[in-house]
Amino acid sequence: MSHSEDFRPRQRIDDGEAAGTPPPMQDDWRLIDALEEYQAALEAGRRPDRQAFLARHADTGPALARALDVLEFLRTAAP
C-alpha cells in the first residue's frame, strides 16, 4: 500500500520532533515510500536497477539518490 493511497493523520507525523521543524510535505511520503521499496528489495536479496528506480521516483527530489547510497552502504551491516 502506498502512502498516497492510505489515510493517515498527515498533520501529526511530526510528533515529538523539535519545534521549528517544517510541516510535513507530500515529498516526505514519496521519499519514504521509495526508500521502503528499495530497502525491501535489498532485504529480499535483490538490487534494483538504480537508474531506472531513480527515474521512476524522480518526483522525490535529489535526496533519494543520496539516501540510496547509504542504504547500499549499510545493507548487510547489522552485526
Added chain:
Amino acid sequence: MSPHESQGPETLLQRARTKDGDALGQLLEPYRGYLALLARLQIGRRLQGKVDPADVVQETFLEAHRHFARFQGSTEAELTAWLRQILAARLAKMVRHYLGTQRRDVRLEQQLAAELDQSSQILDQGLVAPSSSPSHQAARREQAVLLGSALEQLPEDYREVLILRHLEGLSFPDVAQRMGRTVLSVKKLWARALPRLRDILGGPS
C-alpha cells in the same frame, strides 16, 4: 581537514611514540565515534539505559593514554584491535558492576572482546562499497571507523534511528517503541537521516 586526513594514522602513530602527547590525542580522537558505536551495540545487548557509551569511550581513551607505551602495533588495524581490547575490559567492568560482582572476570572480558571484534568485522564486511557510494573514500580506511565517525556527527535522533533500524536490525514498530515515537515519525526521521549521513560521509556522487 582532520589530522588523520592530513597525516594519516600511521604517521600520527610514529609521532605519538615519540611521547608527543598532542599527536596521541589527535591519533585517538577520530576513533571516538567508532568506539562509541561498538559500545552502543554492546550496551544495547546487556546494559541498555544504564551506561552512556560516551562515558565508556572516555574511560577507554584515558586507559589508552595511560598504557600507550604497551602498544606495539604500527597499523590502523592493529590500533583499532588494541582499542577494542581496552573497550572490552571497560565494558566488562561495567557489566560486573551492574551484576553486583566485584571480582575481575577474564572470561567475560574475552567474550566481550570477541563480540566487539565480530561486530567490527561485520560492520567492515557489511559496508558494501559500490564505486559511486560514499564508501569510495573509505577504501583506504577501516569502514567501520568512518561509519562510527559519521554517525557521531548526526543529530541524536537521526543516529538512533539508523543504529536501531540498520545495525540492530529492528523493525520500524520496534524502533518506534524504543524511541517513544510513532512509526510514522521514525520513518520520517529515517528518510531524513539517510541523505544527511551521505553528506557527512562525502565522496563522489
